[in-house]
Amino acid sequence: MWRTSRTPAGAGTLRVSARDGVVRGEAWGPGSEWLLEQLPEMLGAADDPDAFEPRHRLVAVTRHRRPGLRLTRTGLVLESLIPSVLEQKVTADEAYRAWRLLVRKFGEPAPGPAPERMAVMPAPRTWALIPSWEWHRAGVDNKRASTILRAVRVAGRLEEAVGMEPGAAQARLELVSGIGPWTSAETVQRSHGAADSVTVGDLHLPGIVGYALAGDRDADDSVMLALLEPYAGQRHRAARLILLSGRAPARRVPRMPRGDIGRL
Template identity: 80%
Template sequence: MPDGPLDLGLVLGPLRRGPADPTFRATADGSVWRTSRTPTGPGTLRVGTYGGEVFSEAWGPGAEWLLDRLPELLGAADAPDVFVPRHRVVALAQHRRPGLRLTCTGRVLESLIPSVLEQKVTTDEAYRAWRLLVGRFGEPAPGPAGAGDRPMWVMPAPRTWALIPSWEWHRAGVDDKRASTILRAVRVAGRLEQTVEMAPAEAQARLEVVPGVGPWTSAEVVQRSHGAPDAVTVGDLHLPGIVGWALAGDRHADDAVMLRLLEPYAGQRHRAARLILLSGKVPARRAPKMPRMDIGTL
């Protein structure tokens, strides 16, 4: 397991797609439950900490795989000690969040599909689509998480995604462009899952061969699947302004300015951006939120 402080919420939080994500749940005792479609089948993992020790349980055909991969999931392969803050705001955020580590799931599609759903729409719309599609076409989570009033679900298998009718995508609020991107991705699911054996930059290049997957989406994937510390997200609506404001007082920064400001963190730009987001130093909102998209007009 990772040495030093460990904050489960910070480490595993990026895997949660909204408060009602059917594949992720945080409970009052501090435990995190998550489901995954592993190479050996669906599984449910429960992980928590007590007295500085990590405890875990797993259920389903994928249980052994999930337990074997637990150290990497909790950031054991991460190296936060090599990070050197170059700005006061980053240094303070790192000091206040010593339990931050970058998770590494070792699975690609479970991050790729929800990231595609988040393209060019509000997060609420994307979270709703993920919740509806997983709940309708996934399968109940193995173990106790799959029962009760709020059962958890395992995301659909690639073939199941490929067979979802067009009207079900529309019912979930997913336009044809995003649905088509997901359909193209699941047809080459095996090739995409193989990218976990590649360096993050090489993995991004292979992901971007799929039409509809660009640098924004591929970065969002390898941040989770690979624990990639340098995979900074470009093409985001808000991140450049947040980074620009925190590091230079420039709320109108674009991607080029953001990348220039993050140059001192080469090799660790994603970690630096996460710390900036955790610092809470964001510009006051002046523009309205992105409007909800009506796919009926597309």
């Protein structure tokens, strides 16, 4: 697996391989040392899956079928926050396309012998200087672009949130207009490996959890949170296992994630 990151030490490329139960990491660029130091947590070393106790048969069976599953911690906020903002109110394919176009055009080539066209995401100042027509060309509307621009102006303060507890980190992220509970949860799930930061405000997840645990395909956030209450402290892990179970209600009409309305 190849990965690029803009670390506190600069751009870096990471290559991770596994053979016979041994994981090997190699890294290049100014951020290489930081990436190798962070690698154990990226692979879930800071997670404690034994703290989780299944309360439903479906969850227990899925956990049994996925031995060794861990929540990972990247230790980086912006690289999860910006893609999460791009996912607000659009399909995943649209968000992935926007991220790919913007990173390839305004990022920098990945250090080391990385795969062709692999790039490191832009620095905060570069994000701030992207012209409005380039956002439009990437399919990013003004509300999402403006949220990203507000976030990168306080990038240092947002990156500090990685040293906070997940709840406090979410609160700091939500001080930026346009970032609400959906985006902040999606971010800290990755940056912090937050086991309890369940995503609310999503059009898919409540119905999936409701159907899996109670046969309620029309469940809303309040019903989902009530069903996940027995997993307090581990609600995100429970939701992940439910998603991995493949037990989702059939939809007659495709639905898109709502994302955050924020305070625009």
